Amino acid sequence: RVLSDGTAAWATGGISVCAAPGWQVVVGGSAPDGAGGAIVVWDDYRGGDIDVYAQRVLSDGTMAWAAGAVALTALAGDQWWATVTSDGAGGGIVVWHGGCDGVASICAQRVGPDGTPVWQAGGIPVGGGGGSWPVVTGDGAGGAFVAWEVAAGQYNSDLYAQRVLSDGTTAWVTDGVALTKAGGDQWFQAIASDGEGGAIVAWQDERTDDSRIYAQRVLSDGTVAWTTDGVWVSAEIAHGYSPDILGDGAGGAWVVWRSGKVHAQRLRPDGTPRWTGTLLVYESNTGRGADKPRLVSDGAGGALVAWQDNRHWYKVDNYDIYAQRIGEIGYRYYFPAFRRD
Secondary structure (H helix, E strand, O other): OEOOOOOEOOOOOOOOOOOOOOOEEOOEOEEEOOOOOEEEEEEEOOOOOOEEEEEEEOOOOOEOOOOOOEEOOOOOOOOEEEEEEEOOOOOEEEEEEOOOOOOOOEEEEEEOOOOOEOOOOOOEEEEOOOEEEEEEEEOOOOOEEEEEEEEEEOOEEEEEEEEEOOOOOEOOOOOOEEEEOOOOEEEEEEEEEOOOOOEEEEEEEOOOOOOEEEEEEEOOOOOEOOOOOOEEOOOOOOOOEEEEEEEOOOOOEEEEEEOEOEEEEEEOOOOOEOOOOOEEEEOOOOOOOEEEEEEEEOOOOOEEEEEEEOOOHHHOOOOEEEEEEEOOOOOEEOOOOOOOO
């Protein structure tokens, strides 16, 4: 834990969340518990196959749950690609791929503040067979929105979404609502709450010869709000990869992506761009450019963007971490970027 003044709150080098035998691979990371701590989830190999485990880390760095963490899955076969969002009540909603209903479904489990699984043992099915790479965000009412990829043929994958209510029931049609069924691959999806009971999903889209960034909004009742198969976020940028998305609290969203450079756009609730032209957050003419931009709110109407950066390529594939703040109306704040020499 890093405090607001930049000091580390816990032991030098960090604390051990899990030291069980075998590999523990963090995929979906952590979600705040609302009390200064976090719910951490990972894929765990201690049993010979892959299961999903979780632990709650308190604000003082101590573990709240059983030593070795809580197993959310223990079924035969692999359950993997765990990701988590807060349930707004001290616990979390964990989503993964595989196993809860005997087929390779997208599954979910709610874990309470005391580490007890709330829904049926082994999790509930969120989407039907063939789904993979889920992403999740809270719905503001104790449930969650989940989006995932479904293979529809060679070099063709579609995106679906589902809302899981706080009691573990699904709110929309069985196997989820189709966000896009366009040709080619739609993948590398990211999801955010729209702040009005729905969610917005952005993704990398291969329906043309170029990779582009598309987005779709789905309302609280499962209605898709924007153009069929999604809106093209930035018509003047031909290439786009690795998007991230952040709800703006007003029914729209910020979207960032990379194309060697880092770009941003803000979408209105109707899916139209709020800014005239795409905001160039960072332009690189050296090395392999920037990659994996990630967003967080600045709490003041704007957003912070961080990314890995290869501008110092001459250091033998050296990547540093940089950051920039972008304003509500589409400009950059020119404070020095952070990097590691």
